[in-house]
Amino acid sequence: MRIMHISSPKTWRGGEQQLIYLMEELNTLGVWQIVLCPFNSMVHKYCLKNHLNHVTYFKGFSANPMVAFRVSHICKREAIDLIHVHDSHAHNFAVLSSVLSKNEAHIIVSRRVDFPIHSGALSMFKYNHPRIARILCVSAAIRKVMLPFIDDESKLEVVHSGIDLGKFKNVKLDQDLRAEFGVDEKTTLAGNVSALAPHKDYQTFIRTAKRVIEAGKDVKFLAIGDGPLRKEVKQWIEEADMSNHIILTGFRKDVVAMLPQLDIFLITSETEGLGTSILDAQAAGVPVVATKAGGIVEIITNNENGMLADVKDDEMLSKHVLHYIENPEVRAQHANHGKKNVERFSKQMTAQKTKEVYESVLGRLRDIPVKE
Template identity: 45%
Template sequence: MMRILHLSSETSWRGGEQQLAYLMQELNKINVISFAGVKINFALEAYCRTNRLNYFSLEFAGEWDLKTVHSIIKICKEQSIDIIHAHSAHSHTLAVLGSLWGNKKPIVVSRRVDFPINNNFLSGFKYNYRGVKKIICVSQMIHKVIAPRIKNPKRIITIYDGIDLKRCHNSDRNYLKKEFFIANEEKVIGNIAALAPHKDYLTFLETARLIADALPCRFLIVGEGGMRQLIEARIRDLKLQDKVIMAGFRNDIEMILPGLDVLLFTSEMEGLGSTILDAMACNVPVVATAAGGIPEIIVHQKTGMLAAVKDSKQLATYVLKLLTDADLRKSIIANAKQRVNSFSKEVMAEKTMDVYKEILQAK
């Protein structure tokens, strides 16, 4: 029976943490024993505890945290781990340090960001380290971006994120408006993403300004992060206080998402965009920027609408078109629903399992 140790040093709950949770849950169904090494007292630890997933609490004090390296080695020995799967940059480094320290378990690395690998010795070394057997990219764009720094291209593979296709099946589409006291006649345009620079909420707000006078609507921002004060200040500058709702981090996304009339996804950098997949599965049409791996999900005017990064005028035009052109809206929702079926968490886990098998068979 295969035994996998997943490592993540992340402190927040974002798309990568949801993907790790889906992966562990799906592997459990096929009798793969998974353990998560997670940062103590943070979101992923709480999730594992609540959902009864095997986990170990680790300090993850930094990229050179030898105490955590020692803990990883100890877990591998005591739990007879077959493969270490690193889901974050720091955990990747610590897995490599453990290998250099004698823990010769094969390493798999997940890469979720669409910017190049840093041009320094450590980054080059850890990505090309002989113990790293596979690098899983969540989009072909990431594959293309990192390829120049990887000496053996056969190590790189693309496995798209997977979602729970049934997540919103029993949701009440009126829940959102009831929860946030939004009038029935108002359209709701929203985004669900961390308040981080690469999500480009300033373009979201500029787009909102262009839409706000055209029809009765409200704008919903779901997420938390370091840009909150800047975003709130920009809302005041644009005089959108009565239009924009800052909802913060929510645990009821499966209830909120189906109530959106349009998902407006304005990232300037994006590995793939699993929120887009969730929206497609929930029959919510998407207007997005053509950043990173997003065009691998959205075919313009077929499964969604794509605009150039930071092009608020084009984004606003497409949102208004989806809200006023019933035939286009209906067509995009239907096509997106069909498209998203190939992005299930079951498919993601099956392809990841194939990677594990390939590595162990090659030993």
């Protein structure tokens, strides 16, 4: 089989990491692939550095017909069997390629966000286009959200995202987190790794932290990451009089070394496709307190390998954090259970399941013609 992936962001977030994990693991499974990505994007730079098969394009805008024609050209030149699109704009380009130049390659769509698609005619058209062979949802929660919008529900499949389980083994702690931020050894370190973005609901994070501090606990909270709401989050922290208790670390390249140094991982998302940062925390041996957003409930079993609360329920979230602080044996137990649980979410397993989807689609298409 010959697969072309399409990516459209110039930045690097969870979706781009999942694309690279998938490509690298499919390579080990003997699948021929090429990725079409924006020139000078983070994916482009990674492919150059790591010798992954790729071609580039200049995006322009989200429905650029010139990109669609480039998709068609590459499909014809490389005899592509399937196009795998990894974001909404990539999806646009693939469907446009079929519409404008009669590209016959079928399309696999990865869906990683748990909010409904727009119910307008264009969105319904692109998700139900006859060339769409499968929509891979990274959680059952996303599949449920997508069901009302998809004419043929058999095209919806769940393939969980996966992580690199090996990256937290034998981690070298080049930077002592406590020393860097002046945190005493007796102080509990709680935090998360995520973009400072609206769906991460940092207002609930701040309210939760404030409740814990008001309960008289010695805790320092870290928000590891950057994003469009950095200025607003900083302002919310100041307004809550929490500047001495919450640290915005900004973007970090040493997350693998930072995560194991946390005592508690606290994530307060309002929406979440699956929650790969939670998987990372479990792999690093850190117990998790999280909201029941999206696919998080497919990772965390409450009071077994983590603690769950309803979205925006800062009172219950703070009670869970306090429970972990006051019961270190429970914290250790949940961390151990988390390490065992996360083995279900390896990048190797994601690639194997995705390959099986490719094989199933190609086998079916040999027997069933597409109706235009």
